[in-house]
Amino acid sequence: MATTYNLKRADFIFRNENDWEKILNRTLQRDKTELINELISSELKGRGGAGFPTGLKWKLASESKVQEKFIICNADEGEPGTFKDREILTKVPFKVLSSMAICAYIIGAKQGIIYLRGEYRFLKPDLEKTISEFEYYCNEINFDFKIKIFMGSGAYICGEETALFESMEGKRGEPRNKPPFPTNAGYMDKPTVINNVETLAHTFTIFKYGATKFYDLGVQFSRGTKLFSVSGDTPKPGIYELELGMSLQDFVDEFGDGDTKAVQVGGASGFLVPRKRFGETAIGFRGKLTGISLPTGGSMMLFNSSRSMFNVLDNYLEFFREESCGQCTPCRVGCQQLLIGIKAVKQGSKPASYLDKLLKLTETMQYTAKCGLGQSVANSFSSIVENFREEMIY
């Protein structure tokens, strides 16, 4: 049955940041272990989409004995339907920078880097000014920490953390084999914490108000709030901060246009949920909510009944075919086969049963692809093909 968590709006992220100096200074006086424990107890999970526990990540990096370490802010926001990170960097950049500094203090890093996607180059001049102001303050309080911006150049895959490191090292943005993990060997093979912009904004909230405040929001396994990028067939497109754990039905009631046929949760690499399952779907990380619980980087794309789900899938697959790094077989060739395959079925040159073969193929991609891109193509593909099979057929 449907979950009963109603849509709860929140306002932490974009609430004024004028007190950042105070919060930063205060936090830098505190004990490192205590800070890590506080972060762990908040149960904050990464807001880029993968949902790795942030506190644990910082803890692992802090335990490394290596001298040089890095804190990287992942601002390579490229998931279709996501645009929250830009808003954070525009409106409350000091929160992000402060959190980077706190992380640097905890793990023992002196250098922070913001990997900013090439499409957001227009943010760079203002952000640079903010950084110099921030560094000036760090200097004043005798905290040795520098931040630089590294510009991306148009490659979705560079949002994958190890691809991002490769890119920053001047190479093709191809994901690495794991292990080793970034907290052991990340950028320049040094221990690295890499966090999404929004994750860093949340850690600011946590260090400002305390972990309990954050923990009390949301539901079990999905604590706190989250920014949602709402787009598509909605009268209210934009960015909204909501508590995690709401049902998709509540979401659609709020943001739909009255004719919502399906919602794509988590961008092109997420899942498409059809109308009949809005009620049983909860938005959050996998947990013990009744019904399906979906992880999300915050992209919510609504489609009304005028939209062809074939076109939607076709668009996603073209995206993946182009944005795959191309190194591993299942992703590189798999994406090509899926795209050409659904076209063949739609045009009638392959029977409808070919869709089942393609579903099996996405399963293989999920099991065998080297990184999250290839692994997650199955999400949208299977959820669209299974729920809107009739629209895929000739």
Place this chain on the structure above:
Amino acid sequence: MNPTQELITNLADQYGRNREQLLPILQGVVEKEKFLSDYSMIEIARELDIPAAEVYGTATFYSFLEYKQMGTYIIRVCKTITCSMKGKNQILLTIKDMLKIGVGETTPDRKFSLLETNCLGWCHKAPAMLINDEIFTELTPEKVRGILTEYLKK
């Protein structure tokens, strides 16, 4: 030293000559020259003492590092789902009609190039396009005509 060599030397002086500086240097050349010629790639390889093939392999990975001659203004129209649903094709048609070029083409006066690109991150204000680094959103054919008229005057 010719202007390209000078540009690359300056960029290398500014950023450094390690492999990690390859992207900023490539971006710097693209910013000035709009694209990476085989000549400039070789000069970058020489400056950083890395193989030219590596420079080429890296550059071609990134969609914003063009390796073909481009116009002064590179128009990138977002083609991902929301922009596509909200009238990207009308936007493209309008641009094609005004500039008489297709996607992937450059005007004979080398002023404009037209490209399609993947998600620009403006889905809530679709359709969107970039002209160089400047973003334009909630486009309509009329709006695009106005924007291009301004650019044509530049």
Place this chain on the structure above:
Amino acid sequence: MSKKINITINGVVYEVEPGLTILEAAQNAGINIPTLCYHKDLCVAGNCRVCVVEIAGQKRLAASCATPCQENMEVLTNTLKVRNSRKHIIELLLSEHNADCTKCYKNGNCELQELAAEYKIMSQDLIDLVPYKDYTIDMFSPSIIKDDSRCIRCQRCVRTCAELQGVNALTVAYKGDKMKISTFFENSMNDVVCTTCGQCVNHCPTGALIEKNYIEDAWEAISDPEKHVIVQTAPAVRVGLGEEMGFEPGESVTGKMVAALKNLGFDSVLDTDFTADLTIMEEGTELLTRLKKALVDKDINIKLPMATSCSPGWIKYIEHMYPEYLGNLSTCKSPQQMFGALAKTYYAKARKLDPDKIVSVSVMPCTAKKFEANRPEMHDSGYRDVDIVLTTRELAIMIKQAGIDFRKLPEKKFDRLMGDSSGAAVIFGATGGVMEAALRTAYEIVTGREVPFDNLDILPVRGLEGVREASIKIEKPLENWAFLDGVELKCAVAHGLVNAKKVMDAVKEKKADYHFIEIMACPGGCLGGGGQPIPTNPEIREKRTKAIYEEDKNLSIRKSHENPEVIKIYKDFLGEPLGKKSHELLHTKYVARNRY
């Protein structure tokens, strides 16, 4: 000693060294896991994904080549999920690949084909993507053909070119469906920094990179009654050819090879080893002359260290990468080209043949030799000195085509006149061999005594380490060489161009004061050449090396200057080493090439 790790593979517990990958642990346990992008010579890529295995408790499969063993890990290599995934991946690769196997040069020796056969990919469910691709075949290089339609993008060639050779002629370009193996700006292999060494050919699992073959040209020449067709075979061919004929690696098949060549219809079967000995006479004398000019005459124009010039891959490498050091190269042609120049002069004269009617064929472990023979300089006989260059692999194909039962062939000897050789020449095929051969002769010229090593085996220059250094102190030289008294002759040996780079950088940065360096382009020297049987790996190369030194040991003449045919040619034709005739026919010059 670090603690061993317990890992369970298919239900059996194994104790393994920490740091081992699942693939290595399975291989040690005798469990076969299919691979494509994995190669023992190269770093792990983990991109083809055919080596996936199941790890208990994990939904996703792991690439066994890239996953280290962990304590109590439970690995399953043969579950339904694993098999289906592997099959799917092979199908995907085939769908992007021009799978017209019967028209492929690598038909029968292709790892993708083998896997397809093993997994019984009978029908292709997936759509053939080849018609949608704009594939290119680059045939401009005289040595290597690059056929993108056969490429599976495993990147072995790219890693080979970068890690083994330090050349980086090949790279990965573009991304997504457009990702491909490319050269700088998609230029032809012939126009980029490619050294034509052929290591990419040796490491390619499919037919994407192959040698340019001249088999039909050879057959045509043999069949032409007007032509006198002679063939020379390089030292490394005899220790590799057997592998193509069903012998274990490391079996030398010299006699059978000679018999097979005679059966094929060559008019005269001769030995590159003869000119290898001649190279030692010329190069050894050149070294001593340079030393004299540098040490006695204080001539500042004399370039030291002197570097060997037998390996055409190395020559092209230095022409591209270190053109300012061309003066350090010995001016000696490689044994192949010395042979070619003499074939249409000395040999023609002795045999009373019209050089115009001679077709000079060579069988080489090397693809760069094809490029070398094609160099415009190589016409000193008045003709193209070497007309056709075949690799060991091409010879094997011809033997098979001719229906020869190689195993049953009685062993035969090379024909005379340019067919005799010494053990010193045989070891040219292994890294360090030229150095050892040169030292055996040069030391004796200078001191009148044999090199001070047991059985003439100069062990310090042998082995498979990338760079090896050795020095020999010259004591009590003969009168003419008194200036060398007490001089410690410093030598370095490198194989694989990535090691050549190390030596050259040391020279460039003046961190080394060598007198003489031997560089072979390929790992292991010529025995690991780009024209040798596929597969190649460190173990196979080690076996071939053993076979070469065994061959040397068993020969009665082991020093180049004692080869009777060498003595004869100087008496009858050349005069003396570095003499006028030698200069005309046996020496050459080099050209600077594009650095990028």
